[in-house]
Amino acid sequence: MRRLIVFFGTLLLSACEGRQSVLYPAGRDAQDVLALIWLMFGGAVLLWFLLGVIFVYVTRVKPREMPRRWGEALIIGGGVIFPVILLGALLTYSLPMMKPQRAAEEGLKAHITAEQWWWRVEYELPDGRRITSANELRLPTGRRTGLVLNAHKVIHAFWVPALGGKVDMIPGRETYLSFLPEEPGIYRGQCAEFCGASHALMAFETVVMTPENYEAWLKAEAADAAKPASGEAYRGAEVFAREGCGGCHTVRGTQAQGQVGPDLTHVGSRKSLGAGILAMSEDDLSRFIAHTEEIKPEVAMPGYDHLTPDDLRALAAYLKGLT
Incomplete structure (x- = not known):
């Protein structure tokens, strides 16, 4: 007993x-x-x-x-x-x-598209412009933010247990959810619908901020990417261009305008890497770039294990500096 x-x-x-x-x-x-x-x-x-x-x-x-x-x-x-x-x-x-979980205050809206296996996040400004990010959602406390949900290719489900319920994300059909956060902090979200080989590796961080900090962050997020701040980061930018990374990824303010993969304009300021599975550090950036398919099975991005250790370190330094 x-x-x-x-x-x-x-x-x-x-x-x-x-x-x-x-x-x-x-x-x-x-x-x-x-x-x-x-x-x-x-x-x-x-x-x-x-x-x-x-x-x-x-x-x-x-x-x-x-x-x-x-x-x-x-x-x-x-x-x-x-x-x-x-x-x-x-x-x-x-x-x-x-009903209140489907409504939102005027001017606070984020469009989230579930990809395989990451999250495309777009913040809609009052004037209709959108600021694109990825694999991280930021919300202000005390105000209800509307989420417009969609999916690419297969059904996913959006769920942040500490902030609300879950909603299916269906290709070609918009579904809706809204959150009214009350406590600042970092809360983990997860895809809650089996969507393929890397379903369990499709998470994201939800960062809840005070309204003042949120407005300051949103203004910074709308800006172009930071210029390389060191010689190593500058060399990393050259490796980024040479390897054709801009064909899949966008870095605003540069010639990289790809739409296939996550937007990397401010990737260095995010709380996690690879859709919530690794820390945002230069070591993990190098490991993820070199062994992408091993870390996240069947992902569209190939591993760049042909790069030399020096090139990998430089590329990681460049990406970590994109804040």
Whole structure:
């Protein structure tokens, strides 16, 4: 019995804390989802207890033949009337939660497209212009931001457990979600729909900032890429151009205008690399560039293991300097 208690207790406590947990909400929508979870869990426990009491009563306390009238009342009451009342009450409580999670304040909108296996993120400004980023979402506290979701090739699902619910992303069809974050911090998001070989390696960071910091970041994000700040970074820019990286990637302010892969204009300022799977460091940049297909199976980008260690270090220094 003690071993069973320890085993099930461990299951209950595992994965219940951290920046990717529904049990630690950091936004209004996640709080509503958690309240609904506890309500349904409490109702399930109560129903299980009542059924257990009835079962023990009819099989142990008074095991006798049940009158037909009682049996019909149990079937109709427990099988029809009770579920209708329970589900009706649950829908009445939960459906009003959905509308605000689909709306957004004027001027705060981000377009997110799920690729294989990374995230294209575009921030829409009030004048209609868009600022393109990748594999990271930034949001201000205290304001509801609308997310316009789409996908390329296959179905994905967008989910940041600490900020709200999940929504499918379907090729050719826009779906909608919105977040109202309340606590600054970095929260992990994940694709929640199996989408291929690197599905488990398709994560992203959601950075929640104060409104003042968000506005300053958005202004900086709209600017062109920083110029190489060292001789090694300058040489890395030459390697970037020589290897044709600009055919797939965009670096605003340079001749690199590719649209196939993630926008790299400010890649060095992001919190993670490779869609949330590596740290944003020069060592990890070098490793990812050289062994891309080993780190992320079936990704479109080939590995550049033919580059010399000096070229890899220079290229990593250039990309890390794009802040």
